[in-house]
Amino acid sequence: MLALAASLLLAGPSHAQEAERAALYGDENIAVALFAEGKPKAGGERMLALRFTPKSEEWHGYWSNPGDAGQGMRLELSLPEGWEMGAPLYPVPQQLTISGLMNHIYEGQYAVLVPIRVPAGADVPRTPPITGRVEYLACTDQICVPQDAVLTARAGGDFARWRAEVAPLLDAQASFAITGQTLRVAIPLPASVALAVPHVFIANERLVDYAKPQTFRRRGDMLVAEIALDDRRQGDGGAVSGILAFGDGAGVRFMAVPGAVPTGGELIAGPAAMAVPPLWTLVLGALLGGLLLNIMPCVFPILSLKALSLARAGESEARARAEGLAYTAGVVLACLALGGVMLALRAAGEQVGWAFQLQEPGVVVALLVLAAAITANFAGLFELPSVSVSMGGERSGAFATGLLAAFVATPCTGPFMAAALGAALLLPTVQALLLFALLGLGLALPFLLLGFVPPLRRMLPKPGPWMERFRRIMAIPMGLTALALLWLTVQLGGRPFGLVALLLVAGVLLALLVVGRLQRKGKLAWPAFGLVAAPFFAFALIALPNLYDGGGSKDSESIHAPQAFSRESLAEARGSGKPVFVWFTADWCVTCKVNESVAIERESVREAFEAAGVVTMVGDWTVRDEAIxxxxxxxxxxxxxxxxxxxxxxxxxxxxxQVLTPDLLVAQASGNPPPAASAAGSD
Incomplete structure (x- = not known):
């Protein structure tokens, strides 16, 4: 098939000879006839109809925008002077996908209406019959044949039925907006209108990717369609038009102008709606996913905080329960807050995902300062008199520990958790927040059980002097966490940015050293912290925004020499006929880095990939990337x-x-993946 642009030429008397020239191809496969409705009236409108009749059911014709392949109708009419032809009016088309290409077609007999505007002073009785010429394409699933015919309008035809089949124009204005690689169209449509299998046929050529699945959401009497854009588009134009098909042969035409498009709403159709599992499985997945986070590598940096609290939990039953509840409240609240902010940002049109907080340099710097302060506290440099994350034993300390634990522990997604979080982006807000809360409950569950099950607490060591030594030992992993955050700060903002952040940390530690000395002398300590640390904070607030370089592009150090991910590169790689392996990672995701170290960056994997001709590609999500x-x-x-x-x-x-092994990747390259791989990947 030829991907030709559909076009429409408005013809006047000067085109009469061209319009009446003999047909070159004929209309053997799809016959066409031109009908005129009634008698023309001066100053009125006369409707013409082109009726297309395939010779058998295997042949089909095309809508004005044929889609990925095909050709729209080209019509030339010989009209009296002053008479004008309007835009053809089409029935709701159908979808035909062949080898990944989607076409907009008509099967069976169909009619295209053509309105003709008659001028007020027209001499109607002396008007000759309307003639013309039409070119179009007739196709089966295997072949396409050009067709054409010389036309002469004749009376008759079933105009009542043909008018009913044409998609009517909405009397309300639609609006559209482009967000990232997605066209979002808001179509005013009463909520009472049933949508069996909705689909939007966009009339603008090469604007959208016709074959990509479309997503539909309702917000009251507004339907919002989300359609992937065509990577090859050459401009978005000033207006978008098309037909919204309801799924049963009915539909409406719309005209959309740039404007506000509502966000959120009830998901009613699209691949995401079909992919969302039952709520009970998502609830269980969120709970188990949070529970498993306790043993995931990305949670290790905060295990020192939990270990000290767990050791203290055996001191008294009432205290253990209170701390268990406080810690759980902190974890659940943090997960709810992170999930709620993410949903709000997405509803506002921002392209953010889980762990968005670690893509923000300011947040990472704040975490760096906090980790350094906790390390100093563990090492005995100073004491927090009321809100202690280590040894204070107050409920406020357990609550703060829970907040920090969830904030730092949740960036990575593990087994069971991925499906629940992916669904949370698609579900109504209340159900999505429920999943985030259950994720937090799963993360806090071990500590909560220790608080309420005495036999579990009796398994812990008795409190004693060893706890102070243990606290100082735990300063080591916490210090390593601070170093990791410093490294991430450099990755996000560049070396000068990281140097200023390090200077800020040095100032805070200096201030905490002064606080510790004053505390040991029994003097008022915390005002001194403000006096010492204030200049460092002021300098950082001024210097950090000016030194931030956006992270820049980083050269991959992978032994596979992967390409940087983009939709264009992925399409080109898939078109090569070779296997393609794409991994999405981030510098702050410990699970990602562990997988890369133990599975991806292995010589055995590289050799297997080279032997199979695997194309590798990596998407770095360390810094926010809307496309990714x-x-x-x-x-x-x-x-x-x-x-x-x-x-x-x-x-x-x-x-x-989400947990890889070298053997699994080697098996994939050899064409013998383990049976469990697909199932595990769907978690």
Whole structure:
């Protein structure tokens, strides 16, 4: 098939000879006839109709925008002077997908109406019959044949039925907006209108990706359609028009202008709606996912905080229960807050995902300062008199520990958790927040059980002098956490940015050293902290924004020499006919880095990939990237890691497990993946 642009030429008397020239191809496969409705009236409108009749059911014609392949109708009419032809009016088209290409077609007999405006002073009785010429394409699933015919309008035809089949124009204005790689169209449509299988046929050529699945949400009497843009589009134009098909042959035409498009709403159709599992499975997944976070590598930095609290939990039953509840409240509240902010940002049109907080340099600097302060507290440099994250034993300390634990522990997604978080981006707000709360409950569950189950607490060591030594030992992993955050700060903002952050940390530690000395002398200490630390904070507030360089692009140090992810590069790689392995990672995701170290960056894997001709590609999500966020959302993932395997010729990728092994990747390359790989990857 030829991907030709559909066009419409308005013809006047000067085109009469051209319009009446003999047909070149004929209309053997899809016959066409021109009908005129009634007698023309001066100053009125006369309706013409082109009726297309395939010779058998295997042949089909095309809408004005044929889609990825095909050709729209080209019509020339010989009209009296002053008479004008309007835009053709089409029935609701159908979708036909062949080899990944979507066409907008008509099967069976169909009619295209053509309105003709008659001028007020027209000499109607002397008007000759309307003639013309039409060119179009007739296709089956295997071949396409050009068709044309010389036309002469004749009376008759079933105009009542043909008018009913044409998609009517909405009398309300639609609006559209472009967010990232997505066209969002708000179409005014009463909530009472049933939508069996909705689909939007966009009339603007090469604006959207016709074959990509579309997503639909309702907000009252407004329907919002989200459609992937065509990577090859050459401008978005000033207006978007098309037909909204309801799914049963009915539909409406709309005209959309740039404007506000509501966010959120009830998900009613699209791949995401079909992919959302039952709520009870998501609830269980969120709870188990949070529970498993306690043993995931990305949670290790805050285990020292929990260890000290767990050791103290055996001192008294009332105290253990109070701390268990306080810690749980802190964890659940932090998860709710993070989830709520993420949903709010997405509703406002921002492309953010889970762990968005660690993509913000300011947040990472704040965490760096906090980790350094906790390290100093563990090392005995100073004491927090009331809110202690280590030894104070107050409920406020357990609550603060819970807040910090969830804030630092949740960036990575583990087994069971991925599906729940991906679904949370699609569910109504209340259900989504429920999943975030259950994620927090799962993370806090071990400590909560220790607080309420005495036999578990009796398994812990008795409190004693060893706890002070243990606290000082725990300063080591906390200090390593601070170093990791310093490294991440450099990755996010560049070396000068990281140097200023390090200077800020030095100032805070100096201030805390002064506080500790005053505390040991029994003097008022905390005002001194403000006096010493204030100049460092002031300098950082001025210098950090000016030194931030956006993280810049980083050269991959992978032994696979992967390409940087982009939709264009991915499409080109898939078109090569070779297997494609894409992994999405971030410098702050410990699970990602562990997988890369133990599985991806292995010589055995590199050799297997080279032997199979695997194309490798990496998406670095360390710094916020709207294109990557949108792609993750399309895959039903709210965060990283995400591992995708594209087999040659496969329409959709296979999601690999979030915990990789070298053997699994070698097996994928050899074409013998383990049976459990696909199932694990869907968690």
């Amino acid at each position: 966020t949108a792609f993750l959302t399309e895959q039903g993932a709210a965060g990283v890691p995400l591992y995708l395997w594209y087999a040659p010729g496969a329409a959709t990728p296979e999601q690999l497990p």
